[in-house]
Amino acid sequence: MRKPIIAGNWKMFKTVKEALAFAEEVKGKAEVDGVESVICAPFTNLPALVEAFKGTTIKVGAQNLHWADNGAYTGEISGEMLKELGVDYVIIGHSERREYFAETDETVNKKIKAAFKYGVTPIVCVGEKLEEREAGRTKDVCKTQTEAAFAGLDKELAAQTVIAYEPIWAIGTGKSSTSEDANEVIAYIRELIKGLYGTETAEAIRIQYGGSVKPANVKEYMGMSDIDGALVGGASLEPASYIQLVEGAR
Numbered sequence: 630m631r632k633p634i635i636a637g638n639w640k641m642f643k644t645v646k647e648a649l650a651f652a653e654e655v656k657g658k659a660e661v662d663g664v665e666s667v668i669c670a671p672f673t674n675l676p677a678l679v680e681a682f683k684g685t686t687i688k689v690g691a692q693n694l695h696w697a698d699n700g701a702y703t704g705e706i707s708g709e710m711l712k713e714l715g716v717d718y719v720i721i722g723h724s725e726r727r728e729y730f731a732e733t734d735e736t737v738n739k740k741i742k743a744a745f746k747y748g749v750t751p752i753v754c755v756g757e758k759l760e761e762r763e764a765g766r767t768k769d770v771c772k773t774q775t776e777a778a779f780a781g782l783d784k785e786l787a788a789q790t791v792i793a794y795e796p797i798w799a800i801g802t803g804k805s806s807t808s809e810d811a812n813e814v815i816a817y818i819r820e821l822i823k824g825l826y827g828t829e830t831a832e833a834i835r836i837q838y839g840g841s842v843k844p845a846n847v848k849e850y851m852g853m854s855d856i857d858g859a860l861v862g863g864a865s866l867e868p869a870s871y872i873q874l875v876e877g878a879r
């Protein structure tokens with residue numbers, strides 16, 4: 630049985646003060662048996678959130694890391710730095726990072742390995758642009774991105790990875806993928822993992838849907854055979870909405 634995972638991706642929102650106010654509101658509420666709850670926050674919020682969520686089941690994630698152990702990489706953060714803070718997850722290869730910060734399939738692969746090296750679990754994003762969907766290339770794009778992401782990663786680590794299928798045209802647009810379409814692509818990604826690692830790994834790996842998920846539609850996605858959770862931007866920013874998302878994944 631795969632444990633559903635709801636992860637909020639706060640993107641570049643919330644000061645420390647705002648993050649702590651959120652934490653106070655969701656403690657004890659965005660905690661539901663059988664559902665993993667993760668807040669992926671800006672770097673500056675991470676120490677305060679780890680402290681605030683101590684003694685709760687809510688986990689904290691980052692939104693990026695560098696692949697090197699350390700070095701002359703101005704402005705970057707390493708896996709070791711995240712681990713030291715007590716961060717459990719890190720989003721890798723989000724489409725916004727691919728689009729605005731030159732993230733490539735190759736850097737995604739290196740970052741996944743760096744995350745695991747320091748015991749931080751990657752949430753790896755894949756997904757097609759609108760023009761790729763319209764050209765019937767959704768599965769091709771997901772195949773290229775998934776296979777590149779997992780290149781050289783051993784089976785045991787592959788099974789622990791979380792994949793987030795986020796069609797780019799559905800991010801922040803209010804135009805969510807239908808649950809059937811999302812499930813079809815996610816089932817296809819699971820088949821790809823089966824091809825790379827075999828049935829056991831494919832059955833174990835968790836694959837989320839992301840793109841305009843809200844309290845009103847989360848249950849529909851969670852009811853699908855292959856969707857194991859959601860990576861949520863906008864609707865994860867308000868405590869009441871985040872609590873409903875976690876409850877909806879039960």
Ligand code: 13P
Binds near residue numbers: 723801802842861862
């Ligand atoms: P929205 O939920 O705001 O569409 O964002 C999705 C996303 O990019 C999560 O990583």
